[in-house]
Amino acid sequence: MHKDRALENDYKTTCTGCVGQSSYWAQGRKVAEIKRTVRHKARAVLITCLKGNQRKMMNSRVVRRLLQNSVCRHYSTNPSRDILSLHERGVFQSVFPEVYTSDLVRQLSQSISIYCGFDPTADSLHIGNLLAIVGLLHCQRGGHQPLCVVGGATALIGDPSGKTADRQPMSPFDIENNTVALTNQLNHIFANHEDYIWKHQHKKLKPVKIINNAEWYRNENVLDFLSRVGRSFRMSDMLSRESVKSRLSSDEGMNFTEFTYQMFQSYDWLQLYQRYNCIVQIGGNDQLGNMVSGYELLQKCLGKRVFGLTVPLVTSTSGDKLGKTAGNAIWLDYDKTYPFDLYQYFVNLKDTEVEMYLKLFTFISDEEIREVMRAHKSNEHQRIPHRKLADQVTLLVHGESGLKEAKRWTDALFDKSGSTLSTLSAKEMKSLFKNVPCTKMIPEAGITLLDACMRCQCFSREVDANRIITDGGVYVNHGRVSNPDTVLLPGTHILANNITLLRIGKKNHYIIEWLFPS
Numbered sequence: 386m387h388k389d390r391a392l393e394n395d396y397k398t399t400c401t402g403c404v405g406q407s408s409y410w411a412q413g414r415k416v417a418e419i420k421r422t423v424r425h426k427a428r429a430v431l432i433t434c435l436k437g438n439q440r441k442m443m444n445s446r447v448v449r450r451l452l453q454n455s456v457c458r459h460y461s462t463n464p465s466r467d468i469l470s471l472h473e474r475g476v477f478q479s480v481f482p483e484v485y486t487s488d489l490v491r492q493l494s495q496s497i498s499i500y501c502g503f504d505p506t507a508d509s510l511h512i513g514n515l516l517a518i519v520g521l522l523h524c525q526r527g528g529h530q531p532l533c534v535v536g537g538a539t540a541l542i543g544d545p546s547g548k549t550a551d552r553q554p555m556s557p558f559d560i561e562n563n564t565v566a567l568t569n570q571l572n573h574i575f576a577n578h579e580d581y582i583w584k585h586q587h588k589k590l591k592p593v594k595i596i597n598n599a600e601w602y603r604n605e606n607v608l609d610f611l612s613r614v615g616r617s618f619r620m621s622d623m624l625s626r627e628s629v630k631s632r633l634s635s636d637e638g639m640n641f642t643e644f645t646y647q648m649f650q651s652y653d654w655l656q657l658y659q660r661y662n663c664i665v666q667i668g669g670n671d672q673l674g675n676m677v678s679g680y681e682l683l684q685k686c687l688g689k690r691v692f693g694l695t696v697p698l699v700t701s702t703s704g705d706k707l708g709k710t711a712g713n714a715i716w717l718d719y720d721k722t723y724p725f726d727l728y729q730y731f732v733n734l735k736d737t738e739v740e741m742y743l744k745l746f747t748f749i750s751d752e753e754i755r756e757v758m759r760a761h762k763s764n765e766h767q768r769i770p771h772r773k774l775a776d777q778v779t780l781l782v783h784g785e786s787g788l789k790e791a792k793r794w795t796d797a798l799f800d801k802s803g804s805t806l807s808t809l810s811a812k813e814m815k816s817l818f819k820n821v822p823c824t825k826m827i828p829e830a831g832i833t834l835l836d837a838c839m840r841c842q843c844f845s846r847e848v849d850a851n852r853i854i855t856d857g858g859v860y861v862n863h864g865r866v867s868n869p870d871t872v873l874l875p876g877t878h879i880l881a882n883n884i885t886l887l888r889i890g891k892k893n894h895y896i897i898e899w900l901f902p903s
Contacts (some may be wrong), residue, residue: 432851472475476520481676481693481699483842489665489692496591498663499524500651501534502598503571505563509718510570512730513669513699515782518571520667520696521593522578526748530591532663533571533880537564537599544650545643546628547671549635552643560617561650563807568595569716581778582748601656613654617685618678623647626674647678654679655686664691669698685871697745717782723816724783728791732768734759739770745776803862807880811898814884819820824897828879834861835869841895843887853889860888 400847471477497746501517504512508517509886523529557676574592583590623629624645632639656661661758664674676693713728716722728873734742739761743754755768779788794817796805806814815823824841835850838859844850853859854869861878862885871878885897 389550393566401719406784409484409782422430456822471520471523475741476516476523476696476745477694478670478696478697480612481673481680481695485690485692486514488690491531492664493527496528496530497660497665498530498657498659498666499667500534500654500663502534502536502539502650502668504544505560505567506540506552508542508566508607508719509562509716511714512727512778513714513718515717515778516696516699517667518574518670519746519748519781520694522575523748524665524667525575525590526583526585528588528591530661531575531593532657532661533593533595534566534657535567535571535595535597536598536653537561538602539598539646539649539653540564542644542649544628544675545632545639546675548628549632550637551640565597566718570593573784574717574782575879581780581785582813591807596657598653598656601652610652614648614682615654617682618648620680622681626678628671628674634646643833647675650675651679651682655682658683658687658689658753659689662782663690665694665695666691666807667694671698715801719783719787723794724779724787724791725794726816728775728779728788730802731770731778732795734774736765739774743770743774743775748772749773749777762899801863803864803880806862806884806886807882809882809884811884812883813884814886814896815898818886818896821894821896823898825898825900828899828901832873833869834859834866834873834878837873837897838884838889841897843885843889843893843895858890862886863888893899 478648480489499521503514503532521531523534537560540555540563541557543554545552545819560681571593572595579590623644624633628647631646632643654663654666666679668676673693673695676695680691683691714722715727717727731742731746740758742752742753743749743757754770757773760769761767775791776788779791783791790813791809793805797809797814797817809817819879822841825839826837833855835847838844838850838854839847843859844853851869855867857865857867859866861873862880866878873879873885879899883899883901885899887895887896887897
């Protein structure tokens with residue numbers, strides 16, 4: 386067991402370094418050799434079945450293609466091969482324990498249960514969680530049974546991984562509400578994937594199982610739990626985890642409750658193995674210590690070998706982890722982050738990031754990714770790969786209706802004709818420009834652009850308003866208006882949704898909501 390425990394520190398370099406350094410993925414070369422062997426054997430078998438002139442056909446392009454396709458079909462239906470290709474894409478960065486990966490490849494050749502956990506510490510998941518969900522969806526596409534564990538019990542404990550201070554305690558009421566919200570969200574994402582992205586309709590996906598880990602803690606007695614489970618944990622091992630060491634060496638320290646989190650997450654895996662024969666866990670790189678603890682518990686209690694697959698952590702441009710604690714989360718809930726904002730987040734990625742994100746967050750083929758990247762080089766202003774990425778992620782998270790809304794809002798914001806603005810409701814306009822001042826006005830005959838600008842407090846002095854309007858610095862519904870005395874008219878300046886959008890310069894927007902009598 387000491388050999389497996391020592392691997393945790395070795396994996397820190399693998400998890401944070403370049404993808405492809407791990408010797409595990411040398412298995413890919415073995416697979417290539419097997420494919421060549423199968424191809425040669427298939428050819429030999431076919432030759433023995435043919436007679437006379439038929440054998441001369443063996444070198445024909447048609448027969449070679451048939452043999453090649455038969456081999457490709459064999460490997461495309463082999464889930465273990467999917468894991469190798471997903472590492473090449475960067476979805477899975479490492480496997481634990483690496484020394485037993487041949488066993489994992491053998492296990493993945495048949496349908497197994499694979500799980501990922503989500504603690505309901507908020508009422509929504511964020512894009513930091515989405516990558517683990519995508520990894521689970523890839524496994525589902527490979528014929529495996531996906532399990533999502535919502536930590537209704539472990540949220541009371543608090544995961545210290547990646548945290549520099551104690552988590553704020555949560556009430557059971559909040560945890561229950563968050564558990565319901567996350568369960569609905571996960572069901573929605575898996576349904577969107579099956580309805581809008583999964584293309585192999587002839588192959589039915591195994592439906593996701595969403596489990597609340599409170600199920601196996603409700604009737605658990607603390608003394609019995611410590612007696613049965615606690616004896617399997619050694620203090621030296623628990624103290625060696627990076628999530629513990631970093632906290633103990635800080636001024637904040639660590640409370641006992643969070644210290645025991647690794648024990649509870651390990652017990653979750655034990656329960657999942659006994660109930661669903663779950664032998665693989667997916668999690669972020671920061672979860673490796675918890676995976677090691679779970680691995681050791683199953684070895685001690687059942688003598689069973691299980692495996693962990695880590696996904697990379699999503700970081701901001703400054704290198705910080707994208708999460709709610711950091712205050713920079715992109716939420717997956719409609720009301721917390723609108724589909725438009727999610728869409729724009731991916732559209733506005735740097736060119737240096739977009740190819741990697743296409744591989745991480747979408748299910749499109751490597752060949753299609755290469756094609757859109759080639760197209761981007763000749764038409765960079767169109768941001769083809771960025772829009773492809775935004776389309777796929779928004780479709781997965783919010784479905785077709787959310788994607789259509791995101792595109793409508795995008796058109797409304799950037800369509801210089803202003804025609805798309807009128808298709809939005811007043812509520813959508815306010816949501817789109819959620820941080821923009823909104824002034825309610827009663828329409829009066831003869832009200833001018835200058836009047837409207839002053840009532841909205843676009844300018845502090847009328848002389849400045851006159852000058853900037855005359856110089857062409859004021860736009861009404863995206864159209865430049867350079868006459869301060871222009872009368873605002875319904876249908877021209879007042880949209881069908883009773884909204885007028887003013888823009889001063891490039892960035893300063895103001896909304897006028899006209900209160901027409903009903």
